[in-house]
Amino acid sequence: MFAYVVRRLLATIPIMALVAVFVFMLLHMSPGDPAVVIAGDFASVAQVEEIRTQLGLNDPLHVQFLNWAAGLFRGDLGTSIYSGLPVSRLIGQRIEPTFMLTLTTMIIAITLAIPLGVIAAWKVGTWIDRAVMTVAVLGFSLPVFVLGYALILGGSVRLGWFPVQGYTSIFTSFPGFLRHITLPALTLGLVYMALIARMTRATMLEVLNEDYVRTAYAKGLPTRKVLIKHALKNAMVPISTTIGLGLALLIGGVVVTESVFAIPGLGRLTVDAVLRTDYPVIQGVILVFSLTYVLLNLLIDLTYVLFDPRIRY
Amino acid sequence: MSNAPESDAAALQDRNAAPVLEVEDLRTWFDTRDGVVKAVEGLSFDLRPGEILGVVGESGCGKSITSLSIMQLVPTPPGRYASGAIRFNGRDLLKLSPDEMRRIRGNEISMIFQDPMSSLNPVLTVGDQLTEAIILHQGLGYKGAMTRAREMLDLVHIPEPEARLREYPHQLSGGMRQRVMIAMALSCNPSVLIADEPTTALDVTIQAQILALMEEIRDKLQTAIILITHDLGVVAEMADRVLVMYAGRKVEEANVIDLFERPQHPYTRGLMRSVPRVTGGEASAVERLSEIPGIVPALNNLPKGCVFADRCAFVTDRCRREYPPLVDRGERHLAACWESENLPEWTA
Numbered sequence: 131m132f133a134y135v136v137r138r139l140l141a142t143i144p145i146m147a148l149v150a151v152f153v154f155m156l157l158h159m160s161p162g163d164p165a166v167v168i169a170g171d172f173a174s175v176a177q178v179e180e181i182r183t184q185l186g187l188n189d190p191l192h193v194q195f196l197n198w199a200a201g202l203f204r205g206d207l208g209t210s211i212y213s214g215l216p217v218s219r220l221i222g223q224r225i226e227p228t229f230m231l232t233l234t235t236m237i238i239a240i241t242l243a244i245p246l247g248v249i250a251a252w253k254v255g256t257w258i259d260r261a262v263m264t265v266a267v268l269g270f271s272l273p274v275f276v277l278g279y280a281l282i283l284g285g286s287v288r289l290g291w292f293p294v295q296g297y298t299s300i301f302t303s304f305p306g307f308l309r310h311i312t313l314p315a316l317t318l319g320l321v322y323m324a325l326i327a328r329m330t331r332a333t334m335l336e337v338l339n340e341d342y343v344r345t346a347y348a349k350g351l352p353t354r355k356v357l358i359k360h361a362l363k364n365a366m367v368p369i370s371t372t373i374g375l376g377l378a379l380l381i382g383g384v385v386v387t388e389s390v391f392a393i394p395g396l397g398r399l400t401v402d403a404v405l406r407t408d409y410p411v412i413q414g415v416i417l418v419f420s421l422t423y424v425l426l427n428l429l430i431d432l433t434y435v436l437f438d439p440r441i442r443y
Numbered sequence: 444m445s446n447a448p449e450s451d452a453a454a455l456q457d458r459n460a461a462p463v464l465e466v467e468d469l470r471t472w473f474d475t476r477d478g479v480v481k482a483v484e485g486l487s488f489d490l491r492p493g494e495i496l497g498v499v500g501e502s503g504c505g506k507s508i509t510s511l512s513i514m515q516l517v518p519t520p521p522g523r524y525a526s527g528a529i530r531f532n533g534r535d536l537l538k539l540s541p542d543e544m545r546r547i548r549g550n551e552i553s554m555i556f557q558d559p560m561s562s563l564n565p566v567l568t569v570g571d572q573l574t575e576a577i578i579l580h581q582g583l584g585y586k587g588a589m590t591r592a593r594e595m596l597d598l599v600h601i602p603e604p605e606a607r608l609r610e611y612p613h614q615l616s617g618g619m620r621q622r623v624m625i626a627m628a629l630s631c632n633p634s635v636l637i638a639d640e641p642t643t644a645l646d647v648t649i650q651a652q653i654l655a656l657m658e659e660i661r662d663k664l665q666t667a668i669i670l671i672t673h674d675l676g677v678v679a680e681m682a683d684r685v686l687v688m689y690a691g692r693k694v695e696e697a698n699v700i701d702l703f704e705r706p707q708h709p710y711t712r713g714l715m716r717s718v719p720r721v722t723g724g725e726a727s728a729v730e731r732l733s734e735i736p737g738i739v740p741a742l743n744n745l746p747k748g749c750v751f752a753d754r755c756a757f758v759t760d761r762c763r764r765e766y767p768p769l770v771d772r773g774e775r776h777l778a779a780c781w782e783s784e785n786l787p788e789w790t791a
Contacts, residue, residue: 341561347516348556349549349576349627363566438566439611 134443142424149420154195157409168211208410217414220399227297228395232380234315239323240373247330248357254335262327269324274383278317278390285313295392318387322376329372333365366437374430381419462489463634463667469527471512474520478743482508484691493665497682499672503739505691506671510637514554515544550580553628557640559620563612570608573627580631595626599656618649629660637669654681675718679703687711690740690750697776705789707778709755757782
C-alpha cells in the first residue's frame, strides 16, 4: 500500500511536468503581447520594449521556461501582470470559497445521487426510475449559467430565501455561509449528481442480477439490507471512479458558477485573469486545478480497498 | 446406489409421516412480449421429513423455477403464480405476506445454488455472510452468531473454521465455497433444503464429497432435501424418490429403485439411455450413446396434446390430441403417458 502510494505520487511528476509545459506554451501561442497590455494605450515603443526585457520576454523560449519552472519548485508561480502581486498570494486569497463550494457540492451531490441511483435501479422500469432518469438527463443538458440564473430567480428574487450573490466565509458565520453556498452548490452539483446517479443506477442494475444477490434474498434478508450491504458495496468501485472523473466537470463548472453568483474564488480569478490577459495568473490557476485533480483521483483509487477486498496495492 | 436400501427403508417408514412440504397444482407463468411462458404447469408433489427428492429434467424444464417458486424468489412481474398451493407444515406459502415469507426464507426453508463461485458475495467475509441469517432469524447477537457459524463450518468439515470466518470467498476453493453455502443454508436448522444443481459446477471428486456431506446432514438433522439436478447418476446415488420434469410438467414420479428398474415414460427412458455408462467391458466402450431427438418445445407455445409427442418414438394420434393424465402404475409410481402399458420391456 505504502509503496503503491509512493509510486503513484512519483507518477504525478511527469503528469504535472506535461501540464507545466502545456501551460507555458499557452502564453506563447496566444495572440496579444502582455508587455503591450501592461504598458497601456499611451506607451511608447521604447517603454514597451523595456517592460518586455523586464519580464524576460526577449530571452529564448527554453530559458524562459527553465526560469519559470525553477520558480515553480520554489513555490513561486510568478507575478500578476495586472496587480503586480505574487500569483501564489492571489490564489491563496481565493482558494477558500472555491474549496468550500466544491466540497459542499460534492457532499450534496453524492449524498443525493447514490440513494437516487439505488432506488432507480431497485424500481427499474417504474415511474420512480423514469423520474430519476429524467432529472439526470435534465442535469446533463441544462447549462450551468441557465440553471444558476433560474435558481436565483426562484430562490432569491421570488421566494427571498437566499441572497442573490456573494459569499460569506464559513469562519465568519456558519448560517451566512449556508445561505450563500446553497444555490451555487445546487447549480454546480446538478450535472455532477446526474452523472453519479446514472452510474449508480447502471452499476446497481448489473449487480442486482448477480447470483449473490439472489443468495442474500434467499437468506430472508430485508430488501434494504440486500440493496445496501450486498449490492451497493459491490457497485462502489465504478461509482467512486465516476466521482473522481466527474471532478473535471466541477472544475469547469466552478468558473461559471462563481461568475454567476459573484463568489470571489479561483473561478472568478480565472475569468478576470482571462479578460485581462493576465497570463501568470491563468497559468497558476491551471496548475493548481490539475494538481488537485490528479491527487484527488489518487485518493479515490485508494478508497477501492475499502470496498473490494480483492484489490490489493 | 451404495446405501440406497437403508435410506429407502427409511423413506418407506416416513411415508406415514405428515409431509413437511406439499406442492399442489402449482402454475408459475411468465408474462412476456411473446405470450405467456408456462414455466411450471400443474405440478404437484410432496416431501416428507428426512426424505431426499430428486428432481430431474433437461435445462428449461422448470426445475429451477419450481425451487424458486417454493422460495418465492421468482421475480414478479414478469412471473406470477397462476394457480396452486405450496403448503409448508400446512401453511400456504403463496398466501403469506412478503414479511412472513421473509421469516421462512433462509430459516425454515433454505436453498443452495449451482455456482458457489458467484453465489457468495465477493466483498463480504465468510463470517459476515454466515452470521447474517443467524442474527436475523435466531435473534442471536454477533458473538453468539459467530460461535454458531464456527459450529456450522465444523459440521460441513471445513478445517480451521476460525481462520475461514475472517476470509473472503475468493480465498477459498470451489468445494470450500459450496461447503460454506451449505453451512449458510443449514445455519438456522431448516426443515427443507433446496439444492439447485449443487454439484454441477464442481470437480467430480469434490462432487462426491459434497453429496456425501448432504446425505450425512440429512441423517443427522432429518432435513428434507429437494435435490435438483440433470445428473441421473447423482439421483440414483442420493434420492429416495424421483420426480421427472419435462416442459414444466411432472411426467413421472417414483421411488428411486422403481424408477430405474421400470421407467414408465418414454422421456425418462430417453434420459436414462443418454447417460454414458462405464461398465469396464470392451464392447460397451464402443457403444453409441443414444440421444433424444428434437428439442424441448417452446414454453409459450406448447402443443395441445402430450408435450413430449414431437420427440417420442411411440407417439399415437391420441397423444397429439389429449394430454395424458398422471396414472399410478402401482406403488405410487406415477407416469403421464398414454402408451405406458405398450412400451417395450425395459432393459437397462
